[in-house]
Amino acid sequence: MHRLLLVLAVLALASCGGGGSRPTGEVGQACMSAGRSAATPRLCSCIDQVAGRTLSRAEQRETARYIRDPEKLQEMKLDDRPRAEEMWRTYDRFVNAARTACG
Template identity: 40%
Template sequence: MRLRDEEIRPFGRGADDGHRPHRPPVSANVIERACNQSDRRAANRQLCDCIGTVADMTLNRSDQRQAARFFSDPQRAQDMRTSDRASDEAFWTRYRSFGDTAEAMCG
């Protein structure tokens, strides 16, 4: 039995035929979900998707969960930013890097 190319490559066409492979469907990460559920006027699906993509590139899952809480509780972000704990300061450095990258990539 001979399989067709589509059966061999379940995620779509491959680089050998000049097309980029399709990504399998994935669920939104916690940052993207929090962004979409927020009541911020500037939030829209396209922006939230971009922010979620940047989060996947720059933050680990634990950091993403922490950052997602900021959407519903902005005071938590302020408390973290002003904390003297070394772990909070390290998180804030990573979070600022995420924010700078998101601003550059997502507008």
């Protein structure tokens, strides 16, 4: 399950293409520092812009943690508390928005 979530997130994020500058937001910086081969400044900048439009500051911080540490994403996905379930829905909407806006 963990690998499936990671693969889905990377594929969604890798399909983005927008902007060309280095990202300055927390999500974009996490994208750049995550060490994934598909993480280019252009891709991470696009993801960062989508995060800025679709996520609150707190959600951006949490999403950046998930990008840096996919294990935390897996933990959140498996957590059945209402807050975790809501964050999963928020994260899923963000990934879909990033795919749409940047693809």
